[in-house]
Amino acid sequence: MKLNRRTLFKLGAVAGAAGAAGIATTSRASVASASKGARGVLVDTTRCVGCRGCEAACAEANTLAGPEMPGDDAVFASKRATSPTAFTVVQKGTQKSPTGEDRFAKMQCMHCVEPACASGCVVKALEKTADGPVVYHTDRCLGCRYCMIVCPFGVPKYEFASVTPLVKKCTFCAGRQAQGLPPACTEVCPSGALQFGKRADLLEEAKTRIYTNPEKYVHKVYGEDEAGGTSWLYISDVPFESLTLPAGIEKKPYPELADGALSAVPFVITLWPPLLMGMYTFSKRRDEVAAAEGTGKQEEGHV
Amino acid sequence: MSEHALKPDVLGGPWMREKFFLGMSLRAYAKSLLTPVNAIATAILLAGIPTIAYRFWKGLGATTNLSQTNAWGIWVAFDVICGVALAAGGYTVACAVYIFGQKAYRPILRPAILTGFLGYALVLFGLVVDLGQPWRLPYQFFLTPGTTAVMYEVGWCVFLYLMVLGLEFAPAALEWLGLVKLRRVLGSLTIGIIVLGVTLSTLHQSSLGAFFLMTPGKLHPLWYSPFLPIFFFVSSITAGIGMVVVESALSHRAFHDRLDPAAPVDLDRITLGLAKGGAIVLFAYFFIRLQGLVASGRFDLLATGWGAWYLFEMLGFVLLPCLLFAVAARRGGATLARVAGVLTVLGVILNRFNVSLIAFNWNVPNRYFPSAGEVITSLTIVTIGVLIFRWIVNRMPVVHEHPDWRGAH
Numbered sequence: 001m002k003l004n005r006r007t008l009f010k011l012g013a014v015a016g017a018a019g020a021a022g023i024a025t026t027s028r029a030s031v032a033s034a035s036k037g038a039r040g041v042l043v044d045t046t047r048c049v050g051c052r053g054c055e056a057a058c059a060e061a062n063t064l065a066g067p068e069m070p071g072d073d074a075v076f077a078s079k080r081a082t083s084p085t086a087f088t089v090v091q092k093g094t095q096k097s098p099t100g101e102d103r104f105a106k107m108q109c110m111h112c113v114e115p116a117c118a119s120g121c122v123v124k125a126l127e128k129t130a131d132g133p134v135v136y137h138t139d140r141c142l143g144c145r146y147c148m149i150v151c152p153f154g155v156p157k158y159e160f161a162s163v164t165p166l167v168k169k170c171t172f173c174a175g176r177q178a179q180g181l182p183p184a185c186t187e188v189c190p191s192g193a194l195q196f197g198k199r200a201d202l203l204e205e206a207k208t209r210i211y212t213n214p215e216k217y218v219h220k221v222y223g224e225d226e227a228g229g230t231s232w233l234y235i236s237d238v239p240f241e242s243l244t245l246p247a248g249i250e251k252k253p254y255p256e257l258a259d260g261a262l263s264a265v266p267f268v269i270t271l272w273p274p275l276l277m278g279m280y281t282f283s284k285r286r287d288e289v290a291a292a293e294g295t296g297k298q299e300e301g302h303v
Numbered sequence: 304m305s306e307h308a309l310k311p312d313v314l315g316g317p318w319m320r321e322k323f324f325l326g327m328s329l330r331a332y333a334k335s336l337l338t339p340v341n342a343i344a345t346a347i348l349l350a351g352i353p354t355i356a357y358r359f360w361k362g363l364g365a366t367t368n369l370s371q372t373n374a375w376g377i378w379v380a381f382d383v384i385c386g387v388a389l390a391a392g393g394y395t396v397a398c399a400v401y402i403f404g405q406k407a408y409r410p411i412l413r414p415a416i417l418t419g420f421l422g423y424a425l426v427l428f429g430l431v432v433d434l435g436q437p438w439r440l441p442y443q444f445f446l447t448p449g450t451t452a453v454m455y456e457v458g459w460c461v462f463l464y465l466m467v468l469g470l471e472f473a474p475a476a477l478e479w480l481g482l483v484k485l486r487r488v489l490g491s492l493t494i495g496i497i498v499l500g501v502t503l504s505t506l507h508q509s510s511l512g513a514f515f516l517m518t519p520g521k522l523h524p525l526w527y528s529p530f531l532p533i534f535f536f537v538s539s540i541t542a543g544i545g546m547v548v549v550e551s552a553l554s555h556r557a558f559h560d561r562l563d564p565a566a567p568v569d570l571d572r573i574t575l576g577l578a579k580g581g582a583i584v585l586f587a588y589f590f591i592r593l594q595g596l597v598a599s600g601r602f603d604l605l606a607t608g609w610g611a612w613y614l615f616e617m618l619g620f621v622l623l624p625c626l627l628f629a630v631a632a633r634r635g636g637a638t639l640a641r642v643a644g645v646l647t648v649l650g651v652i653l654n655r656f657n658v659s660l661i662a663f664n665w666n667v668p669n670r671y672f673p674s675a676g677e678v679i680t681s682l683t684i685v686t687i688g689v690l691i692f693r694w695i696v697n698r699m700p701v702v703h704e705h706p707d708w709r710g711a712h
Contacts, residue, residue, distance in 0.1 A: 081371065116517045122454040123439065124447040140447050143435020146454060148374035150517040157371050158435070160364035165435040246520075254517045258453055261513035261532045265456055265506060272502040276402050280494055283404025 038113075039132040039177065040199030040231040041186055042206050043106060045243060046097065046216070048193035050076070050090055050104035054185035058088045058108075061173055061184035079244065082107060084157045084168040088185060095242035098216075103236070105243035106185070106194070109134060109155045109170035110223060111231035113199075116254030117147035117156060125167070126156075132199065132231045133172035141167055152227050152249045172231065199231055206235050228253025322479070325697060344686050351683025354676045355432060363435065366676040373664060373671035380659040381681050382429025384511055385652050386422055387461070388535075388542040392550065393419020393468055394504035395543030399580075401497045407576060410568040411551045413475055413701045415543075418550055420468040421688045423461065429684055453513045460507035467500040478708050479699040486708070493712040509536035515658055523662035525604050525613040528595035531658070537588045542651040544581040545624070548574055548644030558696050563703035571637035578640035579632040581647060585625035592617060609665065616657060620650025 052075075055067035064085050069075040076092035093103035115134050118126040125141035128134050143165055147156040159165035173183035181187070186196040195202065203224060210217040222234040226249040234245060241247045250257070324332035358366040369376050392415040399405040400412050431437040443449060443458050470489065477486035512535030515522050528534065555562070555570050562568065596602070604610050627643035630636065657663075660671065673681075696702055704710075 083371065119451045120449075120453065120517060122449045122452045122458060123442045124449045137447075140439070140442055141436065142439035142442060143437075144454065145374040145435070146452075146514070148371070149514075149521075152520060154372065158369075158374060160367075160369055161362060162364075163360070163362045165362065248520060250519050255451065257519065257529075258513055258516045260529065261510065261516060262451075262453065262456070264532075265510075268505055269502065272505060273498050276398075276498045276501055277494075280402050280404075280498070283402065287404055287406075 036198075036200060038130065038199050038231065039172075039196065040111075040202050040233060041183070042195040042197070042202040043232065043234045044193050044195070044206075044209065045093075045103055045105050045234060045236040045238075047191045048090070048104045048106070049191050050092060050102060051190065052090050053188045053190060054106055054194065055086065055088055055090060057184040057188040058170070059086070061176065062087060062171070076104075082155065082157060082169070084159045087168065087170040091244050093238055093243045095238045097237050103238050103243060105234065105236075105245060107244070108185075108232070109172065110153050110227070111170075111172050112227050112254070113229040113231065114227075114253035114255050116150040116152065116227070119255035119258070120146050120150050122146070129174065131174070131177060133174035133177065135171060135174050136167055136169065138166050143167075150254065152254065153246055199233070202233055206233055209235060225251045227251075228256070322698065344690055347679075347682055347686045351679050351686070354679050355683065358432060358676070358680070363433075366674065366680075368671055368674040368677065370669065370671070372667050372669060375659060375663075376433075376671060377660070377673045377677050377681055378429055378433035380656055381652075382433065382684055383426050384659050385655045386426040386429060387508065387511060388539050388651050388655060389546055389648065390419045390422025390426070391504065391508060391539040391543035392546040393422075393471070393543075394500050395540055396547055397471065397497050398501045401494060402501065405576075408573060410570075410702075411547055411573060413472070414550060414554050414696070415547050416468060416471045417475070417692060417695060417701055418546065420465075420472045421691055423465045423468055425684050425688050426461065427465065428687075429681075432680060432684075453510050453516075457507045457510045457514075460503045460510070464500060464503040464507065467496055467503060470496050471500060474708070474711075475695075475699045475701055475705075478705040490712045504539070505536060508539035509533065511535050512658075515663075518663070521664055521666075522658065523604075523609055523665040524599055524601045525596070525609055526658050526662040528599060530591065530595050530598070533591060534588070534595065534654075537584065537591060538651055538654060540584050541581065541588055541647050544577050544584065545644045545647030545651065548577050548581070548641055549648055552641050552644075554696065554702055557693075558702050561696060561702050566704065566709075574637045574640050574644075575632050575635060578628040578637075578643065581640075581643065582625055582628035582632060585621060585628065585647065589617065589621045589625060592621065609662065612657075612662075616650065616653050620646055620653050624650060 050073070052067055052070070056070065058064070059066045064087070067086065067089075076090075080086075080089045080091060082089055088106055088108040090104050090106050093105060095103065097103050111132055111134050112128075115126070115128050118124075118128045118134055121127075122144065123140045123142055125137045126134060126147055127137065143158075145156075145158055145167075147167060148154075148158060156167045156169050158167055173181070173185075176183060182196040186194040195205070197205075203221065206221045206224075210219055210221070216237050218236050218239065220235075220240070222236070222240045222245055223230040223232055228251070234240065234243070236243060320326060320328065325335075327335060354366065363369055367376055367378070396408055396412050396415040400408050431440070434440065443455055444462070449455050470492070474486055474489050477489065509532035512531035512533070515527065515531055516529065519527050551570060551573070555568075605614065624643040624646035627639055627646065631640035631643060664670070700708070
């Protein structure tokens with residue numbers, strides 16, 4: 001092929017597309033996966049008495065309006081969800097324990113080891129930190145709400161009432177943790193239901209409690225492999241569904257679900273342009289031959 | 304080249320009259336605008352534009368039925384996700400004409416590209432209305448790019464493809480304005496631009512499906528599939544073909560006086576060619592959807608209400624238009640092909656609504672239904688598109704070729 005101006009333009013298009021491949025390089029590595037020292041919380045629901053002290057501490061630490069109906073157990077009558085003004089809520093389970101006691105579970109962001117929200121965020125407003133918390137940068141979020149679409153636990157909440165709305169969720173008290181303090185909720189918990197520490201240690205602790213009390217506990221740590229693992233871990237003596245923890249969550253890290261599609265991108269970018277150019281060359285040649293033979297068929301096309 | 308002799312001058316002068324007032328005087332032109340269609344369009348805009356202003360003044364909560372469980376409504380499902388699919392005619396026909404050398408489709412190329420260009424521009428407009436803080440839209444390109452996000456790739460592709468479509472349509476505008484040199488330069492770039500456009504379209508049409516790969520459990524298993532990107536890509540081709548069949552039939556009727564009597568276009572013949580392509584692609588699409596069902600192994604769900612809804616989509620809006628296209632192509636029934644085209648377009652809309660709204664959050668008690676404000680806004684966006692399309696077709700060489708540029712790239 002003679003290198004003329006036309007050919008150069010075609011090459012330019014291919015090179016341009018290849019350049020775009022550089023931009024679109026995708027890798028999960030940039031979502032910092034939790035390091036060995038990443039923190040977590042073990043929730044032993046058999047110890048929770050439903051005092052909702054954690055709700056009050058959370059509201060104070062995040063300067064939110066205090067929890068609704070403080071000190072009134074009537075609040076458990078309806079199913080509550082976290083909201084832009086309540087990053088954690090305690091729910092009463094639908095099933096009593098074998099010993100006849102009420103069971104409760106605290107809900108908040110699970111701080112996934114490999115969070116769907118952070119990997120899917122187009123402006124890195126949500127970011128997984130090496131210490132464990134999934135943090136939110138208020139100055140980046142453009143409000144596409146994709147985090148709400150992908151979160152398997154339904155955690156991110158949006159300020160729909162605002163004209164400059166933001167996503168709101170539990171921060172795992174990342175600011176307090178940076179100062180060496182535990183998350184506010186774990187600090188006030190009077191019954192020892194919330195234990196803050198390294199996730200790896202807490203997982204061992206959770207399993208030890210199950211092994212040493214095999215009659216008492218359900219033989220599962222919720223959060224060990226839900227969505228590929230979460231920083232918050234739960235153990236219980238009633239089925240986890242009865243504590244309104246979502247059942248049937250995929251066991252693999254959510255970003256993995258989109259890996260195949262993302263890894264196809266560089267291939268399309270590098271293979272499509274030469275393939276299409278090849279087809280163009282064939283069809284052009286066909287037309288030229290047809291014109292030379294004077295059949296005039298090229299104008300008819302293949303309708 | 305008589306038009307080049309006309310120079311821009313005062314309102315109502317010969318250049319303005321020729322280029323903007325369809326050769327009429329200002330008064331005659333103003334009078335010609337008083338039509339029933341314009342009255343309806345005006346009514347929609349009078350309701351829609353204040354609604355959009357209200358959304359920016361009071362926020363999403365005041366105008367939409369969005370909630371903490373239903374974070375996306377029709378502004379995403381219709382304005383963005385359907386919008387991109389329905390604008391696929393541009394790359395479908397451009398690929399057929401330029402890459403596969405199917406020159407017979409040239410007469411419908413420019414309307415398809417214009418539909419695509421306006422479609423994408425309006426997708427962007429719809430997105431700005433839907434985003435909580437749209438002024439931060441550029442952050443993904445230079446400030447804090449989220450390179451691991453599917454949306455990052457879609458953002459780049461849509462942004463670049465909008466520019467590509469602008470370049471693909473620019474020859475028509477340049478011919479209209481008589482800018483010969485620039486038009487010639489653009490002509491020499493055609494193939495490169497088309498190749499880039501097809502590549503970008505392959506990427507982002509499929510990636511819209513990839514949005515939902517991280518939503519197993521939320522999207523009903525009959526629609527959730529690891530093959531969603533492939534489903535979205537193949538169905539975007541069916542959407543492109545369906546849209547071109549429907550849009551060319553409507554344009555042919557509406558812009559009859561803009562057609563070139565010296566170069567009559569046999570639209571029925573073009574439509575039947577499209578019908579053949581439509582039948583083949585729909586058939587392939589039907590079978591890859593079936594493969595998705597086989598891979599999921601959830602045949603048991605077909606016996607549920609959701610199964611009936613799934614079959615309604617698959618049989619009524621994929622298999623039926625496929626068969627109708629095939630019969631039309633075989634028997635030469637252009638009208639039947641147009642019916643199939645309408646069904647195909649509705650089928651793609653139905654599929655996108657199912658994936659992003661109807662079968663999404665299927666197991667959540669409080670379901671979403673759009674507010675009046677949301678519907679009016681979407682209607683306004685479509686109306687703006689139709690009005691701009693009509694304005695351009697009435698002036699630029701879109702449904703006919705410019706006499707000086709016949710057969711040019």
